[in-house]
Amino acid sequence: MANSHQLKRVDFIFRNENDWEKVLSATIKRKPSELINELMSSELKGRGGAGFPTGLKWKFTSEEESDEKYIICNADEGEPGTFKDREILSKVPYKVLTAMAVCGYVTGAKKGFIYLRGEYKFLEFELIKEIAEFEYYCNEINFDFKIEIFMGSGAYICGEETALMESMEGRRGEPRNKPPFPTQKGYMGKPTVINNVETLVHTYTIFKYGAKKFYDLGVQYSRGTKLFSVSGDTPKPGIYELELGMSLQDFVYEFGDGDTKAVQVGGASGFLVPRKSFKDAAIGFKGKLTGISLPTGGSMMLFNSSRSMYNVLDNYLEFFREESCGQCTPCRVGCQQLLLGIKAVKRGDKPATYLDKLLRLTETMQLTAKCGLGQSVANSFSSIVENFREEMIY
Amino acid sequence: MNSIQSLIKNLADQHGRKRESLLPIMQAIVEQENYLSEYSMVELAREVDIPAADVYGTATFYSFIETKPAGKYIIRICKTIACAMKGKNQVLFAIQDMLKIKLGETTPDKRFSLLESNCLGWCHKAPAMLINNEVYTELTPEKVREILSDYMKKNGQS
Numbered sequence: 146m147a148n149s150h151q152l153k154r155v156d157f158i159f160r161n162e163n164d165w166e167k168v169l170s171a172t173i174k175r176k177p178s179e180l181i182n183e184l185m186s187s188e189l190k191g192r193g194g195a196g197f198p199t200g201l202k203w204k205f206t207s208e209e210e211s212d213e214k215y216i217i218c219n220a221d222e223g224e225p226g227t228f229k230d231r232e233i234l235s236k237v238p239y240k241v242l243t244a245m246a247v248c249g250y251v252t253g254a255k256k257g258f259i260y261l262r263g264e265y266k267f268l269e270f271e272l273i274k275e276i277a278e279f280e281y282y283c284n285e286i287n288f289d290f291k292i293e294i295f296m297g298s299g300a301y302i303c304g305e306e307t308a309l310m311e312s313m314e315g316r317r318g319e320p321r322n323k324p325p326f327p328t329q330k331g332y333m334g335k336p337t338v339i340n341n342v343e344t345l346v347h348t349y350t351i352f353k354y355g356a357k358k359f360y361d362l363g364v365q366y367s368r369g370t371k372l373f374s375v376s377g378d379t380p381k382p383g384i385y386e387l388e389l390g391m392s393l394q395d396f397v398y399e400f401g402d403g404d405t406k407a408v409q410v411g412g413a414s415g416f417l418v419p420r421k422s423f424k425d426a427a428i429g430f431k432g433k434l435t436g437i438s439l440p441t442g443g444s445m446m447l448f449n450s451s452r453s454m455y456n457v458l459d460n461y462l463e464f465f466r467e468e469s470c471g472q473c474t475p476c477r478v479g480c481q482q483l484l485l486g487i488k489a490v491k492r493g494d495k496p497a498t499y500l501d502k503l504l505r506l507t508e509t510m511q512l513t514a515k516c517g518l519g520q521s522v523a524n525s526f527s528s529i530v531e532n533f534r535e536e537m538i539y
Numbered sequence: 540m541n542s543i544q545s546l547i548k549n550l551a552d553q554h555g556r557k558r559e560s561l562l563p564i565m566q567a568i569v570e571q572e573n574y575l576s577e578y579s580m581v582e583l584a585r586e587v588d589i590p591a592a593d594v595y596g597t598a599t600f601y602s603f604i605e606t607k608p609a610g611k612y613i614i615r616i617c618k619t620i621a622c623a624m625k626g627k628n629q630v631l632f633a634i635q636d637m638l639k640i641k642l643g644e645t646t647p648d649k650r651f652s653l654l655e656s657n658c659l660g661w662c663h664k665a666p667a668m669l670i671n672n673e674v675y676t677e678l679t680p681e682k683v684r685e686i687l688s689d690y691m692k693k694n695g696q697s
Contacts, residue, residue, distance in 0.1 A: 226620070298566060300601050
């Protein structure tokens with residue numbers, strides 16, 4: 146295979162470090178502004194998939210005047226093909242708790258929540274013990290920060306930050322309008338930092354080892370490492386920490402089964418990349434110089450030539466139809482009609498050109514849906530239909 | 540005061556009577572009663588002092604808040620792409636065959652309910668299922684038969 150090189154494995158996230166007490170007490174002796182600058186210079190971006198600069202988020206919240214502020218760790222990991230946060234919470238929970246407390250120190254929040262998806266209820270017991278131990282130490286060093294677990298109850302949309310807050314406030318998990326952003330008005334209308342589990346662990350790494358160590362990994366616009374959840378037709382499914390910016394070709398060379406037909410990057414709400422485009426695609430956040438770069442919350446699913454891409458799309462659309470919160474019409478009706486539409490084309494009840502109508506519908510959804518769920522259905526739909534049109538029809 | 544009323548009162552004492560307490564209380568009722576009945580919703584609404592329609596609206600939004608009578612063990616088999624690719628249907632048929640129920644149904648002895656679920660987060664060990672909060676992965680028809688017969692033995696004891 147020409148031009149292919151080994152992927153760079155890194156081991157920061159799961160490295161077992163028993164010095165969180167030292168990291169915490171050393172970090173909260175530094176000035177908040179200094180910590181924010183450290184985060185900004187690391188260029189860490191949110192690891193849930195959206196990629197908002199973490200340092201900015203903390204900065205905005207720290208600048209808000211409020212009697213109460215909150216830190217939320219988003220552990221509502223529901224994107225099909227993602228399972229890294231579960232692993233973090235079971236292997237290195239103390240890094241997450243430490244990072245939340247540091248974030249509390251930087252922004253002036255005294256209270257943190259872990260919103261844990263209902264499917265991961267089995268983690269709750271151990272986490273409660275970890276939190277008790279953590280709070281005991283905070284108490285010992287006279288640092289006031291409390292953490293609580295809030296259990297989800299089986300709703301994908303609650304991974305959307307404002308839907309998550311609605312859910313915590315005892316309501317249906319329906320996303321809010323933005324602005325105001327959570328940094329201004331989040332949980333209970335108070336300034337809130339909400340970060341993905343993995344993002345928080347990266348801040349731990351950055352505060353412990355310095356921003357440079359993190360910044361030196363990855364590529365321009367996409368600094369540092371990322372956990373990838375690898376599944377599908379691969380001889381080695383699992384969780385891998387890799388540098389951002391890798392080419393999809395190299396990824397497939399490492400993880401493929403020799404017969405990889407396509408890779409879905411970013412789960413059901415992400416993009417399908419067909420074999421012919423592997424060499425042009427890089428994994429990372431969008432930037433001017435990087436060509437096609439695909440952001441991902443870490444979901445990498447491989448499909449080999451035995452798979453029908455029609456079945457894949459059908460499965461995704463059924464997922465979206467069920468998980469759409471139903472609040473806004475483009476998404477609620479759009480998801481249903483897309484699923485009915487591809488079935489009708491497959492049966493021959495509608496002509497092949499009907500697929501073009503459906504593609505226009507996804508464009509409308511992208512423009513008009515209220516939140517990321519409805520907007521991103523277009524990603525998988527158009528990338529699958531455009532690259533595997535034949536399979537949709539016959 | 541009947542048993543549901545006192546359960547709800549105790550839970551409200553524990554979690555508070557604010558709107559934010561609603562989901563934790565509903566989760567605890569489901570854990571105790573296997574599902575959240577309309578009667579429980581009305582009682583909960585009274586206890587927390589919000590409209591019953593709000594309780595209903597919130598409860599029915601969440602797939603893990605059962606609002607129909609369910610069995611003691613709720614089986615949720617993952618149907619999302621990775622599990623679907625790795626033989627989830629064969630596992631599902633094995634379960635249906637063994638329990639003699641279809642998707643969405645509960646066994647006559649009220650022990651098992653069978654449901655499908657969206658991504659459970661075990662794609663690298665597909666197919667996966669939950670029985671209540673317990674996770675089972677890399678399932679095969681043989682493996683799932685063994686797991687279920689263990690539960691059926693438990694069934695006799697409890």
